[in-house]
Amino acid sequence: MTTFDRFDPFERRITEAIDEIAATRPPAYLNDVLRQTARKAQRPRWTFLERWLPVDSAIPRPTIVGRLPFRQLVIVALLVALAAAALAFYVGSQKRLPAPFGPAANGDLLYSAAGDIYARDPITGRQRPVIVADGDQFAASYSPNGELITYATASAEGDHFMVANGDGTNPHQLALIPSTGNAQGAWAPDSRSVGFIYDVKGLPQLSLVSVNGQASVIALDDIVPLDIAFMPPNGGRLLIRARVAGSEKVGLYTMKLDGSDRQTIVEARQTTYGVQFTNSGAVFSPDGRTIAYNGLDVVSQADGKLELMFRIHLVNADGSNDRALPGPSDPTVNENWPVFSPDGTSILVLRFKTRGDVFGGEGWIASMPADGSRPARDVGVHFTDDKSDTAISKGWSPDGSRILIAVGSKQEVYSVDPSTGSSELLAWTKDLPDWQRIAFR
Amino acid sequence: MDKRALVERAGRGDHDAFAVLATAASARLDAAARLILRDPELARDAVQNTLVRAWRDLPGLRDPDRFDAWLHRLLVNASLDEARRRRRRPIEVEIKTIDEPAGSDSAGHLADRDLVERALVRLDPEHRALVVLHYYLGYPLPDAASSLGISLPAAKSRLHRAMLGLRRSMTADAHVVPGLEGGRTA
Numbered sequence: 001m002t003t004f005d006r007f008d009p010f011e012r013r014i015t016e017a018i019d020e021i022a023a024t025r026p027p028a029y030l031n032d033v034l035r036q037t038a039r040k041a042q043r044p045r046w047t048f049l050e051r052w053l054p055v056d057s058a059i060p061r062p063t064i065v066g067r068l069p070f071r072q073l074v075i076v077a078l079l080v081a082l083a084a085a086a087l088a089f090y091v092g093s094q095k096r097l098p099a100p101f102g103p104a105a106n107g108d109l110l111y112s113a114a115g116d117i118y119a120r121d122p123i124t125g126r127q128r129p130v131i132v133a134d135g136d137q138f139a140a141s142y143s144p145n146g147e148l149i150t151y152a153t154a155s156a157e158g159d160h161f162m163v164a165n166g167d168g169t170n171p172h173q174l175a176l177i178p179s180t181g182n183a184q185g186a187w188a189p190d191s192r193s194v195g196f197i198y199d200v201k202g203l204p205q206l207s208l209v210s211v212n213g214q215a216s217v218i219a220l221d222d223i224v225p226l227d228i229a230f231m232p233p234n235g236g237r238l239l240i241r242a243r244v245a246g247s248e249k250v251g252l253y254t255m256k257l258d259g260s261d262r263q264t265i266v267e268a269r270q271t272t273y274g275v276q277f278t279n280s281g282a283v284f285s286p287d288g289r290t291i292a293y294n295g296l297d298v299v300s301q302a303d304g305k306l307e308l309m310f311r312i313h314l315v316n317a318d319g320s321n322d323r324a325l326p327g328p329s330d331p332t333v334n335e336n337w338p339v340f341s342p343d344g345t346s347i348l349v350l351r352f353k354t355r356g357d358v359f360g361g362e363g364w365i366a367s368m369p370a371d372g373s374r375p376a377r378d379v380g381v382h383f384t385d386d387k388s389d390t391a392i393s394k395g396w397s398p399d400g401s402r403i404l405i406a407v408g409s410k411q412e413v414y415s416v417d418p419s420t421g422s423s424e425l426l427a428w429t430k431d432l433p434d435w436q437r438i439a440f441r
Numbered sequence: 442m443d444k445r446a447l448v449e450r451a452g453r454g455d456h457d458a459f460a461v462l463a464t465a466a467s468a469r470l471d472a473a474a475r476l477i478l479r480d481p482e483l484a485r486d487a488v489q490n491t492l493v494r495a496w497r498d499l500p501g502l503r504d505p506d507r508f509d510a511w512l513h514r515l516l517v518n519a520s521l522d523e524a525r526r527r528r529r530r531p532i533e534v535e536i537k538t539i540d541e542p543a544g545s546d547s548a549g550h551l552a553d554r555d556l557v558e559r560a561l562v563r564l565d566p567e568h569r570a571l572v573v574l575h576y577y578l579g580y581p582l583p584d585a586a587s588s589l590g591i592s593l594p595a596a597k598s599r600l601h602r603a604m605l606g607l608r609r610s611m612t613a614d615a616h617v618v619p620g621l622e623g624g625r626t627a
Contacts, residue, residue: 011576014557038456040496274452
């Protein structure tokens, strides 16, 4: 080892002695550990990419009013009044639900703790158990309408992907996911089905499963699905990140829910970052017209070297006009994992700098205008990751007034004011909560 | 298959590839954990936690060529977590060597080994972790500091104290253990 080159005889003595003390062979317990890892899934899994994504269906559209005769105006006014009364009666007799995308009011916070799932009122701080059962329940998420929850529960057979009412009643299984391999899930905008990608016989399979358990498999012959999202506002198309079969090239594609009418959005490419990160992080804008994703661009560094760095890209939903948004002024900073704000005006991104020869370093959150008019500005606290990675998850509150940030390796969750950048540590959770979307009052 | 390909395959969920990597790394991980924790059961727990976490988080490893450094960093942190968790539990000090060294060994080497073992026991886990990172796993001090989440000046200071402690312990022991007076110079 390199320390043998040192001149201090005492150090050399220590080094030699430690090497002798440590001389050993593979430990006898290794097979037990490998049996344990074989039963565990890898991250990321149960990533609901469309959490809190907004849509413009809730935004009033301008109307053009021409000149109308007085008599007609009176009749129109009467009709409007009658319609409003009927609507009020109908709404009063129905439970109000939020639009599937776009800004909504903030409901409860759903999170897992000590193997069970809890909901917490963000105003009063009152929390209640939602799913309490044997084993480990995790990855809790609300449906877009806030009425249902999904979660996973681990067993020796694999991870049971469950759906239940928001109060935890009527839990039933939607899918049994193998313990190995990647797994992705995405709620359909109408909250009636979930799109899945998980391994079946060792190969990733794309499927749609309704909340009552009916499943349909979408055959993709020449591409291997990696990530999934539904296209706003009606979820009539899927956005799939996929690897070209037999290669390490990864592209972005949209298609109908049966896999037909496939369009290439971002051409498949192979990068040194591998399948996991190439063209990753794709999300729709609120109006469904634009897709933001993790681009990889060549950036000139201070020493003149060219490095492949993460930069946010926007591309039209039909695959045209792929463009990079303004990046950070510091060329050593990466920028990726975009999340649109509920009103669609801002994009939240992760910024990070790697450190030394390991995957770790400094990470923080920044917010940029979705029109790309200027670079992102930093919000919230910086996280220096002393452990394995810079795993930082983030999401907007349904009304866009808060940002929740989870630092995975530290098991810390912060609530950040996006306008001021001030943050507070949420001492009551180590898991990034999912915020329930409810209708505005 | 080269190591980089194995890491990439393991990162995509190929557990067989991960098993090959884990098997190759396990002896060194186990030895490092034993050096830091001085307790075989705690070391086993630390290695187990390291490999479980490595398998879980491997898809997040950006550069496959950094697998070893990343794994060692996980191991050191898992070992220190174990040490903190069990701090109130009496540590079963392991005086015997982990494995008998192969081949012939001089009395001087044996003497040094025993002295260093005894001296290591007297260091706290944080100091031992730095010694193991630097002198056993071979990391330059800036990288060792980074792995421990401390500044380079703090690492230098900690290593200086550790070496001072080792030197004092070994000198003291050498004077009380018959036949080891004066220790051995390199």
